[in-house]
Amino acid sequence: MFLAGDEWAARFEGFRREAWRLETLPQYLMPQEAEEFQAFCDGVRIDPATVHNEYTDRLRRQAAEGRVQGRVHVVTRPLSQYLRFEFSQYYRPHLLAGEQIRILDVTGRPNPLEGVQDFWMFDQSEVVLMNYEPDGKQINREVFGGGDVTRFIEYQRIAVADSLPFEEYVKGLDL
Numbered sequence: 001m002f003l004a005g006d007e008w009a010a011r012f013e014g015f016r017r018e019a020w021r022l023e024t025l026p027q028y029l030m031p032q033e034a035e036e037f038q039a040f041c042d043g044v045r046i047d048p049a050t051v052h053n054e055y056t057d058r059l060r061r062q063a064a065e066g067r068v069q070g071r072v073h074v075v076t077r078p079l080s081q082y083l084r085f086e087f088s089q090y091y092r093p094h095l096l097a098g099e100q101i102r103i104l105d106v107t108g109r110p111n112p113l114e115g116v117q118d119f120w121m122f123d124q125s126e127v128v129l130m131n132y133e134p135d136g137k138q139i140n141r142e143v144f145g146g147g148d149v150t151r152f153i154e155y156q157r158i159a160v161a162d163s164l165p166f167e168e169y170v171k172g173l174d175l
Contacts, residue, residue, distance in 0.1 A: 001142070001144045002141060011122055011128065015067060015122040018070070019120060019121075021070070021120050024073075028136045029140070041085075046093070055097075065167075068101070075103075077105065081096040087150070087166075088175040095166055095167065101165075102163035102164060105163075105164070112162055118130035121156060128143055128144065
């Protein structure tokens, strides 16, 4: 089953304890980000403490309700321009709104999650595979139909154990 629109949004409203994401790509080509990305490339920066939008409002509400949203992004250096953009324009405000963000840098070492594709996992019981073209253009979101999600729980364990908190990772980076 593929997810879009209200069905996709319902996953973020309906989880009870945790929504968790693994990101593995150096860029995501999202048409709605094109203008913002170009502004970032042109030197425009935001104050993360002033960002209030539907996404950050939902993160704050979830955190107040005791529901956790987190992610680990697997990266290699040098960071792509897109990753610098994502770190500056999204991760910093999302962290302030309550998202738990970690970075798994595999530069110069084996990637413990080599070959694992992007996914979201909800309450460690439902997995949604995020399908992308190699350049980061999203194809679709697909509910994992394989039943047992044990391997995704293990991917999450590995990702969290081998990663650093976002703020620790970016200390000293010029974003």
